[in-house]
Amino acid sequence: MDPHLNISTPAPGFLLAQQRTESSFEQIPIIDLADASDPAKRREIADLIRDACVNVGFFYVKNHPIADSRVNDAIRAGAEFFELPIATKLKCVANTSHLVARSRILGENADSAGRGDLHEGFDIGWESEREGPMAGTNIWPSEADVPDFKARLLAYYQAAVQFGLSLFPLFALALDLPDNFFDDKTTTPAAIMRVLHYPPQQPTTVDDDGRVIGIGAHTDGCFTILWQDAVGGLQVQNADGKWIDAVPIPGTFVINIGDQLARWTNDVFTSTLHRVTNRSGRERYSMPLFFGTDYDVRLEPIQSCVSPDRPAKYEVVTAGDYVQSRLQESYNHAKAD
Ligand SMILES: O=C(O)CCC(=O)C(=O)O
Ligand SMILES: [Fe+2]
Numbered sequence: 001m002d003p004h005l006n007i008s009t010p011a012p013g014f015l016l017a018q019q020r021t022e023s024s025f026e027q028i029p030i031i032d033l034a035d036a037s038d039p040a041k042r043r044e045i046a047d048l049i050r051d052a053c054v055n056v057g058f059f060y061v062k063n064h065p066i067a068d069s070r071v072n073d074a075i076r077a078g079a080e081f082f083e084l085p086i087a088t089k090l091k092c093v094a095n096t097s098h099l100v101a102r103s104r105i106l107g108e109n110a111d112s113a114g115r116g117d118l119h120e121g122f123d124i125g126w127e128s129e130r131e132g133p134m135a136g137t138n139i140w141p142s143e144a145d146v147p148d149f150k151a152r153l154l155a156y157y158q159a160a161v162q163f164g165l166s167l168f169p170l171f172a173l174a175l176d177l178p179d180n181f182f183d184d185k186t187t188t189p190a191a192i193m194r195v196l197h198y199p200p201q202q203p204t205t206v207d208d209d210g211r212v213i214g215i216g217a218h219t220d221g222c223f224t225i226l227w228q229d230a231v232g233g234l235q236v237q238n239a240d241g242k243w244i245d246a247v248p249i250p251g252t253f254v255i256n257i258g259d260q261l262a263r264w265t266n267d268v269f270t271s272t273l274h275r276v277t278n279r280s281g282r283e284r285y286s287m288p289l290f291f292g293t294d295y296d297v298r299l300e301p302i303q304s305c306v307s308p309d310r311p312a313k314y315e316v317v318t319a320g321d322y323v324q325s326r327l328q329e330s331y332n333h334a335k336a337d
Helices: 012-019 039-055 068-082 086-090 149-174 259-264 319-334
Strands: 030-032 058-062 120-124 191-198 215-218 223-228 234-237 243-245 253-257 274-276 284-291
Touching: 030 039, 039 058, 039 149, 068 120, 068 149, 068 191, 068 284, 120 149, 149 191, 149 223, 149 284, 259 319
Parallel strands: 030 058
Antiparallel strands: 058 253, 120 191, 191 284, 215 274, 223 253, 223 284, 234 243, 234 274
16 A cells, blocks of 8 residues: 555545645746756646746746847837827727727726726737627737837737747646647637836935836736836736745746636636836836637636535636626726716
8 A cells, every 4th residue: 555645645536726825935936948848747737837827926027938029129120119299109099998999008097996007008909800799800000100010019019929838738738738728719819019108207206106016916817928018017916915026037928817817726826916117217118918818718617626524616708708897897987978
């Protein structure tokens, strides 16, 4: 008889449910993806990802497949757009009250008092017509206003989408699922890309409410691939409520778990609160890509994340309905009527 086996050995299926602790992190781990396509190393990488997703909800990746030139071209295009007069930029604002198109330069309401945040952003989704709750077309600035804007953003978008698709099998392995678990759930995955500009705020500058917030504390959707420039300002909250700096590390992306993966894993994976405060006095640019599954996927808790001690916490909803209700909450303040 196996001497390690005893009566209190948990059923294998409950192992993930038991991993969740309220331990507080002080640092965000860096995970090296150099060997991610080597089958012998994938398990090791998936274990590191699991650890990061359970205990932090954030990790950096280095040796990722996205070329620097793709990032630089897209960020440069974004900066050229943000330099345009406000009236030109406003031509790209969608009618958010009906969610018919997705390009926006409105600050979303991560601020709980509904005042909007101190940043501007340009969003795009799939450059094609699709059916479903988030169907719509992108609104681009004209070639005369920003030459090659669309080409530069889409080149980055396509590279980041491919990268995001390659992360799903690693998340599946991290959850002790077959690595193709997400394949039939990501045939037309949600992927909203945003270029963000946080205008310089002098370190001492505060608004009337004493607020110097670039983007208020919030959580994301499913998971996010974030590129940030060298300015800094992103902070992540640990279980003690302490804000930990996600310092910029050249050549890395920040990956963070959002609410959909948290629901799916019955909160075994953590959707961690984060915010940006740009006190550098310099312009800050960043580029998140919010990844999701197909919109018709039901967010049913993964069985290994449910146990008698950790019963299912959330009602089952589809990913599309969930995204739409989150967007409505975020943009309610921006409705004309
Ligand atoms: O600008 C950043 O570093 C983070 C942006 C962010 O959290 C978001 O857009 O959801
Ligand atoms: Fe975020």
